[in-house]
Amino acid sequence: MIGGEQSAADLCFATLEKARPFSKKEYVTEECLFCRIQQGLIPIAGGPIYEDELIYAHHFHTDEWPAYLGHLLVETKRHTPDFAALTVSESQAIGLLIAHLSKALKVCVGAEKIYVTFYGEATPHLHIHLTARYPNAPARYLRWNIEDWPDAPKGSGDDIAALSERLRLFLRHHPAENP
Numbered sequence: 001m002i003g004g005e006q007s008a009a010d011l012c013f014a015t016l017e018k019a020r021p022f023s024k025k026e027y028v029t030e031e032c033l034f035c036r037i038q039q040g041l042i043p044i045a046g047g048p049i050y051e052d053e054l055i056y057a058h059h060f061h062t063d064e065w066p067a068y069l070g071h072l073l074v075e076t077k078r079h080t081p082d083f084a085a086l087t088v089s090e091s092q093a094i095g096l097l098i099a100h101l102s103k104a105l106k107v108c109v110g111a112e113k114i115y116v117t118f119y120g121e122a123t124p125h126l127h128i129h130l131t132a133r134y135p136n137a138p139a140r141y142l143r144w145n146i147e148d149w150p151d152a153p154k155g156s157g158d159d160i161a162a163l164s165e166r167l168r169l170f171l172r173h174h175p176a177e178n179p
Contacts, residue, residue, distance in 0.1 A: 034075045034125040045157040046164030050101070050171055053077065054093045057101060059160045060129065066154035068147040069163055070109045070132030072101055081124040096176050098130060104170040105132045108163065109153070115143055 036042045038056050049072065050057040057074045061067040074097055076090055086094070102114040111132035118128045133146055134153060141149035155163075 032079060032125050033123055034073075034127055035079055038075070038077060045160040047161070049164050049167045050097060051077075052093070054090050055097055057097060059164050061157075061160060065156055067156075067160060068131075069153040069155050069159060070105055070111060070134075071147065072105070072130040072167075073127050074098060074101065074130065075125065075127040080126050082120045082126055083118070086126070094128065098128065100171060100174075100176040101130055101167070103174075104167045105130065108166045108170055110135065112137075115146065117144070 030036075033042070034056075037044055037058070038051075044058050045061050045067070046059045048056060048058050054077055055074060056077055057072055059067075060071040060073045074094060076086070076094070078090070080086065080090075083091070098116055102116070105111045105114055109132050112135040113133045115131045115133060116128060117131070118126070120126070131146055133142075137146060137149055137152070141152075146152070
């Protein structure tokens with residue numbers, strides 16, 4: 001509450017709690033956005049970039065176009081809320097894929113660096129954001145507001161599909177090295 005009024009964040013979380021209970025006992029994976037994406041029930045532009053028995057990666061987008069090019073999500077296949085619940089195998093797979101996708105973004109889109117973030121608040125299914133920062137991005141567009149940069153590379157679903165294919169090809173032709 002701010003000055004007796006509910007803030008936008010308070011309203012958002014109140015709505016989320018009604019729509020998707022956060023307790024492990026109440027939460028049904030059939031209602032989870034990421035479980036539904038991985039089951040093919042919600043289409044995603046570009047399709048999966050990477051998928052195995054433990055993890056899944058795809059390009060992020062909302063229904064607003066044009067979309068920022070180079071914003072990926074890495075998710076666990078198992079419905080789990082955060083890093084504390086990961087198995088050793090899941091932890092290793094996620095770390096290797098984040099490193100490999102970061103390299104792929106640098107090569108495929110010319111990213112200068114990759115921001116990696118996890119919030120774990122809105123959807124209780126572990127998903128990590130990888131966002132490309134382009135070399136000519138002004139300093140005032142750092143971290144979480146990089147997508148607000150007016151001249152950022154943006155595109156359509158077809159552009160996301162083309163980028164996703166380039167990333168898949170990179171992963172196929174440059175396999176990750178195991179530690």
